[in-house]
């Protein structure tokens with residue numbers, strides 16, 4: 001195992017910290033939020049740079065439009081809310097006002113997936129990857145851990161054009177041990193472990209769970225290759241095409257319709273690869289209330305459940 | 318900052334001549350494209366002509382100059398009027414007008430930022446207003462002394478996003494933002510008051526904290542005087558000008574005719590319309 005799980009740290013905290021750091025470097029960086037700045041951590045930027053922070057109130061559609069306008073005047077714009085409202089409520093504003101004119105707006109959302117927990121289905125966004133990755137010009141990133149988030153946000157600020165970044169609410173185990181080690185390479189998946197029995201492709205907060213599953217598989221003598229896919233669009237096709245394993249398992253805290261698994265399925269179909277794909281994720285249902293830990297188990301997304309599901313798949317082959 | 322000198326009668330006559338030519342080109346380009354929105358383009362023509370020929374500080378040879386005034390056509394379907402003006406002023410080759418809406422043409426069915434002189438991609442109603450608010454805020458951050466103009470349809474004001482944007486412009490004290498509502502009282506399915514009552518738009522914007530004016534949107538003197546008045550009020554409030562207009566203005570059989578909202582004239586109608594505008 002090349003990487004060891006570390007203590008739990010919030011990706012959204014990394015977002016807030018990095019915004020403050022970038023705010024010092026980049027005088028034309030501005031941040032918008034829609035009454036969730038405490039949760040998204042843009043409040044950290046607001047405190048450091050009150051003149052460049054704009055709380056637009058509970059008005060996500062207008063936030064995306066204003067973000068577009070600010071980008072037209074040459075600003076680097078970060079716009080944040082929960083994944084549900086940022087991408088769901090304001091989808092068409094993102095498409096028409098931001099992505100079509102290819103403007104320099106970074107939509108950075110927190111509270112993705114079912115691990116939002118107790119708030120339940122109305123707040124558990126399990127369709128955001130699907131609805132963002134189908135928009136031309138839009139790039140979609142789901143960082144792996146606290147350290148990689150820092151690098152992702154820095155990349156966003158320093159590269160032109162629209163990006164969507166999704167992060168969970170809960171703190172998750174670090175996968176990398178420093179920012180240098182976590183240095184983000186846009187459009188490249190990362191092989192965290194080699195293995196010749198199957199390939200696991202996980203994204204975002206599912207990477208630590210995938211690592212736990214991989215360790216359990218190892219105890220059974222099953223060697224899995226593990227890829228962390230932080231960039232979901234444009235996805236790293238070569239990694240999938242060049243993988244020599246027949247079984248590919250995708251893992252995401254997102255609907256299996258339209259997300260990471262679907263993106264990998266598209267590569268398999270496009271290249272006519274002879275591979276089996278097991279999509280692990282939310283199986284086209286809505287979320288429910290519960291603690292994040294209980295929900296991961298309920299939806300089969302914790303390391304143990306993933307391990308058992310993969311074993312079953314291998315046995316049934 | 319652009320300083321508007323008092324208007325003379327000769328100026329107004331000149332603007333009226335220009336507006337007639339622009340209307341001719343609007344109808345011709347929609348006729349040739351066999352699709353487009355003549356009604357709302359013709360009702361907005363005089364406002365757009367006044368802005369580009371008399372009011373705004375802009376330079377077709379240097380369309381990106383930093384301190385230019387910026388116009389956002391939030392009712393994007395009226396772009397034939399904007400395109401005709403931009404072409405006439407030299408932002409792009411006038412011949413482009415006759416290729417409107419064709420595959421590979423510069424001029425898209427709704428405004429795209431890829432077209433020289435077009436400041437924002439619009440067409441989805443409600444969105445351009447927010448973009449204009451963002452631009453006004455950005456200009457304020459850059460400490461520019463320019464003006465940002467935005468033109469809304471009255472039907473467009475049924476969009477919730479319009480009121481989110483109105484709230485924000487007030488909140489951020491954007492007195493560099495001057496809006497127009499093209500109050501032609503028609504939308505697609507009929508009269509605005511039958512489809513979804515707008516009621517007293519003046520009072521609505523006033524309640525959102527805006528300075529509000531009401532004018533005849535086909536009277537150049539009123540348009541220009543009112544913009545001057547709005548500009549002189551540096552009181553931290555955004556300005557909205559409710560411009561009473563006639564949909565289809567300038568072509569007798571299109572005036573007040575909801576049927577010409579989004580329908581091109583046929584050959585015979587085109588000929589008649591162009592004769593009226595010659």
Ligand SMILES: Cc1ncc(C[n+]2csc(CCOP(=O)(O)OP(=O)(O)O)c2C)c(N)n1
Pocket residue numbers: 356357358360392394440441442443469470471472473474499501503504505564578
């Ligand atoms: C969000 C959105 N919904 C619907 C339409 C379709 N549409 C185009 S024009 C129009 C009517 C607009 O009425 P108004 O704003 O009064 O414009 P005008 O009458 O001045 O042309 C509609 C519904 C659209 N372009 N955008």
